[in-house]
Amino acid sequence: MTYKLPKLEYEYGALEPFIDAQTMNIHYNKHHQTYVDKLNDAIKEYPEISKKPIEEVLENLSLIPDQIKTPVINNGCGHSNHKFFWSILKKETEFKGEISKEIIKKYGDLEIFKKEFSNSAITLFGSGWVWLVLNENNDLEIIQLKNQDSPLSIGKKPSITLDVWEHAYYLKYQNKRADYVNAFFNVINWNKVNELLLKYKDNINS
Ligand code: MN3
16 A cells, blocks of 8 residues: 545636646645655555554654654655645635634634734745644644644644745745735635534544
8 A cells, every 4th residue: 555645626726816726736746746755665665554544654653663764754744734735725715613713712813813824934944834733732823844844743733734835836926925825815725624623622522
């Protein structure tokens, strides 16, 4: 068994004009595919690893043999981060439900949340991802992670993420990361993000 590129649930152009079709196509078919290929290459002598979903492996890094730890972490996180990112993107969903209550409780209102998330995305030096996670205290938290590091490996549950590697926005936005971040708020799939939060809360209560 090997890991596979997950099916993209929408067309490359579905997020236009906020994320352009060419960027989506290259990002998914080239960048994400490369992480999947390198991950499979790293585990080729250890086929038992891929019997587990990549998320489970990243939550338990001790499952990975030392000899292949670095490539499995780097490429496994690259795979899992992109997989998660594609899953929370959709245009024209409504900010409502449990997630809206939690964000308002934590940040006061949606605009303040956007400002804090943007600030985190813009100030992240170099390549990485900004995340809204549910932390160890079941509290929402915005965090920056470098390179392809995954929140799963530090005990945090992902709610929203934005890829701020240049390959995620350079074709359309060039050096203007702030414009890309601003556009991102138009393609957060609030239905999906709400669903995830409800799932996390169910697991806590059960
Ligand atoms: Mn990327």
